[in-house]
Amino acid sequence: MGVPSVSIARERLRNLLISDRIQCAPDAVDRLSSDLYHTVSKYVEIKPEDFRIEITRTDIHIRYMGEKN
Amino acid sequence: MGEVIVITSGKGGVGKTTTTANIGIGLSKLDKKVVVIDTDLGLRNLDVVLGLENRIVYNLVDVIEGNCRLKQALIRDKRFPELYLLPSAQTKDKSSVSPGQMKKLVEDIRDQFDYILLDCPAGIEQGFQNAIAGADRAIVVTTPEVSSIRDADRIIGLLEASGIRQNDLLINRLRVDMVRRGDMMSVDDVTEILAVNLLGVIPDDEQVVIATNQGEPVVGEDCMAGKAYMNICRRLTGEELPVPDFSKPESFFEKISSLFHRRAGER
Numbered sequence: 001m002g003v004p005s006v007s008i009a010r011e012r013l014r015n016l017l018i019s020d021r022i023q024c025a026p027d028a029v030d031r032l033s034s035d036l037y038h039t040v041s042k043y044v045e046i047k048p049e050d051f052r053i054e055i056t057r058t059d060i061h062i063r064y065m066g067e068k069n
Numbered sequence: 070m071g072e073v074i075v076i077t078s079g080k081g082g083v084g085k086t087t088t089t090a091n092i093g094i095g096l097s098k099l100d101k102k103v104v105v106i107d108t109d110l111g112l113r114n115l116d117v118v119l120g121l122e123n124r125i126v127y128n129l130v131d132v133i134e135g136n137c138r139l140k141q142a143l144i145r146d147k148r149f150p151e152l153y154l155l156p157s158a159q160t161k162d163k164s165s166v167s168p169g170q171m172k173k174l175v176e177d178i179r180d181q182f183d184y185i186l187l188d189c190p191a192g193i194e195q196g197f198q199n200a201i202a203g204a205d206r207a208i209v210v211t212t213p214e215v216s217s218i219r220d221a222d223r224i225i226g227l228l229e230a231s232g233i234r235q236n237d238l239l240i241n242r243l244r245v246d247m248v249r250r251g252d253m254m255s256v257d258d259v260t261e262i263l264a265v266n267l268l269g270v271i272p273d274d275e276q277v278v279i280a281t282n283q284g285e286p287v288v289g290e291d292c293m294a295g296k297a298y299m300n301i302c303r304r305l306t307g308e309e310l311p312v313p314d315f316s317k318p319e320s321f322f323e324k325i326s327s328l329f330h331r332r333a334g335e336r
Contacts, residue, residue, distance in 0.1 A: 004251025010258060013215045017222050017262065056264065057226045 018055045029055070036062060071102075071182040073175050074305075075204035077228075079220030081191030083212045084241040084271070087281060088298075089188040090118045092208075095288040095302030097152035101183040104143065107157035108200040109190035110165060116156045120284020121146060130158040133170050139178060153182075163195045168202035175203030184305075193227060201228065206235035208268060212242045213254040222263055237268035239301065244273045245315050256315055267312055269301035 019026050033053050040046060040062060050065040076089045086107075093105040106129065107115035116122045127142035132155070139155075146152040158165070175185060189200035201207065207228050211221040221238070228236050240259055247253035260267050271277075274294035280287040288298035300310050 006248075006251045006254055006258070009215050009254055010262070013218055013254075013262060016215070016219050020219065020223060021226070057222070057229065 021055050021057055022060075040064065071179050071185050073179065073185045073187065073203055073205045075187040075189050075201050075207045075233075076210060077189035077197065077200065077207055077224055078191065078210040078217070079193060079224040080211075080217045083210050083217050085191075085210050086114050086118050086188055087277060088208070088210050088239060088241065088271075089115060089186050091286055091288040091298040092302055092305070093152055093184075093186050094119075094146075094149055094286040095299050096184050096186075096305065097146075097149040098289055098299075099302055099306055100150060101306070102151040102181075103184045103186065104153040104155060104178065104182050105186045105188065106155040107188050108166075108171070109157050109188065109196060110161050110163050110199075111157075111159065112190065113157040113159045115188050116144075116154060117284065118281055119146060119154060119286075121154055121156075122284075125156045128156045128158040129174075130161045130165050133166055133174060163190075163199070166199050168195075168198050171199045172203040193223065197224075197227075201231055201233060204233055206237070207233055208237050208239050209265070210239045210241055211259065211263075213240060213244075213248075213259055218254070218259060218262065225263065225265060236265055238263060238265045239268050240270045242273040243270050243315060248315065256312070268304060269297060269312055270315060271297045271301075272315065 015026055018029050022029070022032075036053055037046075037048060037051050040051065044064065046064045052063045054061040054063060076085050076092070078085050089105055093103050097103045105115060105119075107113055108129070109115075110130065113128075116125060121144050124144050127137040129142070131137045132139050132142045142155055144154045144156065146154060175187075178185065187200050187204060190196035209221050209224055209228075211217045225236050238260065240256055243256065244253050248255045256267065256270055272293045274287070274292055276290065276292040277287050277294050280290070287295045288302065289295055304310055
């Protein structure tokens, strides 16, 4: 029995959908993410590990975890 | 006023035509007046799945070009209360019909039926544009595979861009045993990634192949796919039915399914 293949499928699909949705190469998504991080970090105190972007069919969401309790 | 529903997928071979046939028959069994329209010009198939291939005289292109009246082209399926087929043309190509003409046809017949189901061709070219032109809502068919889900996402984007807001997902050919092993994406995986409303799940069922061989429907029959298609039809008519969660190990469906697959494996 090998590793369940479903996690590989999910990962490949997520990457495909992101680049399909904004019609660009996967590495452009990483550059977009890093540019957005730098822009947001000018105004908001954030750590890279708390910053995440999410691309849907109609929106780009910027998520950052604020103060943790 | 009837509701116009396009059954689409992007990718070919995921079960659009089988779904159109079974939902059409199921709705007719629920005493709705239904017409199913094959919009795949040049690759006519819905008539074969319905077992009506020997009764075709006129087709969709004949109606649109005015070679016949709609009544002459509609084939009444006598096995069911009120089910009609408007077949596609086998010898014409996709450019014989325009989105505007399709939209007009649908508007013209709207008041005569409760449901108008449009079987969409694969792809995103003119055949797709024709099929969605007159639709109020869409059923997007996908199988739990990367390529099929990817195409479904693309199709949903195109539907939304065309102003079709109600896009429901139908997950076809789910293998419960493979989901449990971690070798197939689950219903939750697919719906989470696509973020659309789930209309229903059709478990992989050899009865579908057997029924299609015979030109008979599976909907309403005493098998997993037959029950699942009937539930989808009931949801379309507004009944609130929960979609069974096939990933839960102790569900009734799962037990039946594992029994079924074990038996199939023994042969």
